Amino acid sequence: xxxxxxxxxxxxxxxxxxxxxxxxxxxxxxxxxxxxxxxxxxxxxxxxxxxxxxxxxxxxxxxxxxxxxxxxxxxxxxxxxxxxxxxxxxxxxxxxxxxxxxxxxxxxxxxxxxxxxxxxxxxxxxxxxxxxxxxxxxxxxxxxxxxxxxxxxxxxxxxxxxxxxxxxxxxxxxxxxxxxxxxxxxxxxxxxxxxxxxxxxxxxxxxxxxxxxxxxxxxxxxxxxxxxxxxxxxxxxxxxxxxxxxxxxxxxxxxxxxxxxxxxxxxxxxxxxxxxxxxxxxxxxxxxxxxxxxxxxxxxxxxxxxxxxxxxxxxxxxxxxxxxxxxxxxxxxxxxxxxxxxxxxxxxxxxxxxxxxxxxxxxxxxxxxxxxxxxxxxxxxxxxxxxxxxxxxxxxxxxxxxxxxxxxxxxx
Amino acid sequence: xxxxxxxxxxxxxxxxxxxxxxxxxxxxxxxxxxxxxxxxxxxxxxxxxxxxxxxxxxxxxxxxxxxxxxxxxxxxxxxxxxxxxxxxxxxxxxxxxxxxxxxxxxxxxxxxxxxxxxxxxxxxxxxxxxxxxxxxxxxxxxxxxxxxxxxxxxxx
Amino acid sequence: xxxxxxxxxxxxxxxxxxxxxxxxxxxxxxxxxxxxxxxxxxxxxxxxxxxxxxxxxxxxxxxxxxxxxxxxxxxxxxxxxxxxxxxxxxxxxxxxxxxxxxxxxxxxxxxxxxxxxxxxxxxxxxxxxxxxxxxxxxxxxxxxxxxxx
Numbered sequence: 001x002x003x004x005x006x007x008x009x010x011x012x013x014x015x016x017x018x019x020x021x022x023x024x025x026x027x028x029x030x031x032x033x034x035x036x037x038x039x040x041x042x043x044x045x046x047x048x049x050x051x052x053x054x055x056x057x058x059x060x061x062x063x064x065x066x067x068x069x070x071x072x073x074x075x076x077x078x079x080x081x082x083x084x085x086x087x088x089x090x091x092x093x094x095x096x097x098x099x100x101x102x103x104x105x106x107x108x109x110x111x112x113x114x115x116x117x118x119x120x121x122x123x124x125x126x127x128x129x130x131x132x133x134x135x136x137x138x139x140x141x142x143x144x145x146x147x148x149x150x151x152x153x154x155x156x157x158x159x160x161x162x163x164x165x166x167x168x169x170x171x172x173x174x175x176x177x178x179x180x181x182x183x184x185x186x187x188x189x190x191x192x193x194x195x196x197x198x199x200x201x202x203x204x205x206x207x208x209x210x211x212x213x214x215x216x217x218x219x220x221x222x223x224x225x226x227x228x229x230x231x232x233x234x235x236x237x238x239x240x241x242x243x244x245x246x247x248x249x250x251x252x253x254x255x256x257x258x259x260x261x262x263x264x265x266x267x268x269x270x271x272x273x274x275x276x277x278x279x280x281x282x283x284x285x286x287x288x289x290x291x292x293x294x295x296x297x298x299x300x301x302x303x304x305x306x307x308x309x310x311x312x313x314x315x316x317x318x319x320x321x322x323x324x325x326x327x328x329x330x331x332x333x334x335x336x337x338x339x340x341x342x343x344x345x346x347x348x349x350x351x352x353x354x355x356x357x358x359x360x361x362x363x364x365x366x367x368x369x370x371x372x373x374x375x376x377x378x379x380x381x382x383x384x385x386x387x388x389x390x391x392x393x394x395x396x397x398x399x400x401x402x403x404x405x406x407x408x409x410x411x412x
Numbered sequence: 413x414x415x416x417x418x419x420x421x422x423x424x425x426x427x428x429x430x431x432x433x434x435x436x437x438x439x440x441x442x443x444x445x446x447x448x449x450x451x452x453x454x455x456x457x458x459x460x461x462x463x464x465x466x467x468x469x470x471x472x473x474x475x476x477x478x479x480x481x482x483x484x485x486x487x488x489x490x491x492x493x494x495x496x497x498x499x500x501x502x503x504x505x506x507x508x509x510x511x512x513x514x515x516x517x518x519x520x521x522x523x524x525x526x527x528x529x530x531x532x533x534x535x536x537x538x539x540x541x542x543x544x545x546x547x548x549x550x551x552x553x554x555x556x557x558x559x560x561x562x563x564x565x566x567x568x
Numbered sequence: 569x570x571x572x573x574x575x576x577x578x579x580x581x582x583x584x585x586x587x588x589x590x591x592x593x594x595x596x597x598x599x600x601x602x603x604x605x606x607x608x609x610x611x612x613x614x615x616x617x618x619x620x621x622x623x624x625x626x627x628x629x630x631x632x633x634x635x636x637x638x639x640x641x642x643x644x645x646x647x648x649x650x651x652x653x654x655x656x657x658x659x660x661x662x663x664x665x666x667x668x669x670x671x672x673x674x675x676x677x678x679x680x681x682x683x684x685x686x687x688x689x690x691x692x693x694x695x696x697x698x699x700x701x702x703x704x705x706x707x708x709x710x711x712x713x714x715x716x717x
Binding site for chain 3: 413414415416417418420421422423424425427429485486487488489490491497498507508509510511512513515516517519520521522523524525526527529530
Binding site: 012014016018020021024041044057058061062085087088090091115118 | 610613614618619620622631634635636637639660665666667668670
């Protein structure tokens with residue numbers, strides 16, 4: 001067994017929220033261990049003052065000083081986890097500034113999270129897995145070209161996607177709604193293999209990602225089972241041909257959203273989550289249903305409307321739906337409602353998540369929702385940039401898995 | 413969810429800090445060992461940890477305190493000595509409370525001075541001199557009347 | 569013997585002074601000790617489970633961060649049991665149980681609201697201040713009926 005990845009924890013409140021055990025368990029599940037950088041009181045006094053952010057809470061001063069010790073190389077770590085209480089303004093400022101400081105001044109992968117007493121190891125698992133992957137598998141993540149014949153599967157909460165690649169080109173695709181996780185995966189794989197005209201036995205390597213990755217990974221005997229943060233980053237830079245330099249990847253998913261700040265195809269900082277389904281693709285699905293159109297028609301419809309004409313705030317899916325019903329019953333056009341729904345989702349992601357990472361151009365939108373042009377337009381307006389949506393963007397996880405899996409071909 | 417079964421129920425643990433020119437942690441530990449009847453004594457860099465039944469711990473503490481009362485300080489500790497949940501070796505760094513003790517340690521010299529002085533006074537070596545504490549929290553606020561007086565004085 | 573709440577709740581100096589002059593110091597180690605000596609659901613390191621921030625709702629509303637409420641679940645009952653209190657007001661470098669400034673503001677307020685005898689001080693920065701510091705604490709504790717040990 002390889003040595004555990006050492007994750008330095010910078011935090012305030014985790015022990016008193018009853019979630020320290022959850023943090024430790026999430027780390028242990030991906031063969032990592034949490035540790036607290038050892039510094040002295042003199043370090044705390046000096047370094048929290050030098051950092052220049054006057055936090056009043058002593059535990060935040062401690063976190064600041066520990067961050068400096070990590071960045072200056074006085075203490076070794078493979079990755080950093082920053083965690084503070086949700087709803088604490090002081091801690092939110094410190095958390096964001098430390099994340100930015102570490103990201104800009106070191107090569108340490110860092111993830112920040114604001115917890116409540118309800119935070120579980122399950123919630124933290126994907127984040128920890130991404131942290132350890134970045135720390136442990138830099139060589140694997142450096143892969144820019146797909147070789148041989150490989151399959152990638154992305155088992156999402158709404159849909160299951162599958163991609164067959166041969167010699168750096170996509171040759172087969174499969175896309176089915178997720179019902180039974182294994183059955184949906186088998187169907188998506190069969191579709192992709194059929195389109196590519198290859199047999200399962202010919203595949204040289206398989207990679208899987210997404211919520212169902214562990215189950216499917218075992219089922220198909222995958223060579224690579226990997227969380228979607230690193231996989232999607234790779235997939236995005238590959239498809240958008242932005243393998244070098246910075247970029248930002250936004251994936252508004254069916255259940256949660258990912259915003260990833262990427263450098264040379266490797267995630268630096270990322271956030272994952274979303275307060276409510278109102279800020280996810282699920283709300284757009286509901287909007288389409290209520291408007292009586294297919295989800296694929298929602299985007300073009302939104303492009304014809306004016307979102308500003310309809311008051312809508314989908315912070316919560318229940319209230320968002322209420323606004324939707326109210327707007328329609330007061331005579332608003334379906335075009336305006338569609339545009340308002342797209343704007344609302346984009347705004348939620350912008351307000352809740354994009355503040356936590358550094359947006360660097362180009363911004364690449366991926367995942368099924370990136371096909372809803374009204375949403376892409378709304379996000380571009382909010383970020384004041386032109387957003388890149390690469391071809392096959394809805395297959396991002398499957399493409400990333402297929403690409404990374406080729407690192408496992410024998411002799412590779 | 414794992415069930416938790418506590419150990420050492422009903423015991424107490426105390427830190428004994430020694431900040432003395434005449435007594436080392438090692439010497440203090442030896443004296444504690446001499447009188448201990450089953451309590452756990454653990455020598456540390458700053459003094460001792462004594463853990464066991466409350467009465468026994470009290471007895472040992474009273475005994476060791478007597479060797480240099482003005483330079484020995486005692487406080488409660490939640491965990492028994494060496495508990496892996498708080499051990500530096502397991503956490504990578506000191507538990508946060510340690511830095512708080514480090515901070516208070518700086519002031520112990522002045523507290524010791526205070527204790528010695530009061531002891532001298534009690535022994536009648538010095539005049540009893542009741543003083544108001546000079547370190548009360550804030551200076552009394554300026555009364556509004558006095559402020560007006562000052563402003564008027566300034567203007568005239 | 570009176571139960572004297574100490575602030576910082578982790579203070580070595582106050583814990584010692586209170587016990588030395590014949591009273592019982594109420595500090596956070598007592599609260600944590602009670603938790604680690606009680607059977608329940610495993611939640612290392614402090615045996616503060618996610619249920620504790622809910623208990624903290626007694627002292628702070630639900631919109632208050634979980635870390636504040638969890639700390640209050642430990643410290644709040646100590647304040648309620650206190651018959652007197654000593655507060656050091658420049659305790660800016662106390663960590664862990666005392667590591668959150670918002671909790672500390674609430675703790676001091678709740679102590680002051682209790683209308684029990686309270687002594688408020690600053691850390692002694694010189695020997696002179698040390699003498700005044702110890703004298704003030706001793707006088708305060710003697711007035712509570714304690715005896716020197």
